[in-house]
Amino acid sequence: MATETARAGTRQREDSGAAGWPLAVGDTALTIKVPEADHLVRAGFPAHVTVLFPFLHESLLTEEAERELAAIVASYDSFDLTFDTFRRWPGVLYLAPSPHAPVTALRAELTARWPRAVPYWGVFGDGGLDPHLTVTKGEGPDVWRRAYDALEEQLAPSLPVRTRVRHVDLITWDGRRWHDTRAHPLRRRPGPAPRAETGPAAPRSGSTPPP
DSSP, rough: OOHHHHHHHTOOSSSSOOOOOOOTTOOEEHHHHEEEEEOOSSSOOEEEEEEEOOOOOGGGOOOEEEHHHHHHHTBBBBBBEEEEEEEEEEEEEEEEEEOOHHHHHHHHHHHHHTTTGGGGGGTOTTTOOOOOEEEEEEOOOOHHHHHHHHHHHHHHOOEEEEEEEEEEEEEEEOOOOEEEEEEEEOOOOSSSSOOOOOHHHHOOOSSSSOO
8 A cells, every 4th residue: 555655656746846856745855954054054944964865755654664764773873073165066065074974874774775765866876965065056057156156255264063963854745845754863972062153044944954
């Protein structure tokens, strides 16, 4: 029954959902929120690093699948991420997390367990994109370099940003926006939390980030 429901959801998949991706109601993703960087983001959504997008359609998230997901996430220690370097793809300005190994390792284990959860539908290869925190995107090809040079100069004094990752969030697309479904905790690791960076809040367009 769950498989048939998922197939129906795929048939009803929209041409363009959040950030231009083809989404169906009930699609899910796994993300890490980075509230310490919200004041840097100009993309219209809260700061985050995507672990896996898309994950499983909600119709496939049985109790057993949820237990397996929770167990996999909980097998990883909580970890720290530092954002101190701007990087770019065409039309996208982002911050690269350091280290990125915990995120890529978790993604690899999740996709090994659920092979249907291919990062970004395979558009960027089987491994998807490197872990990143999008600052802004969407500038046209004639202006994005100049615009991002100026924005980097403006935001550079706020770096580095540090965060302690204690859980991974499962979020669900409802047809208009992403909303929180469940937070899966990582294994607690002793040690002080990093000092939070502060700054003016950025405008938001929803309570949770799109991938």
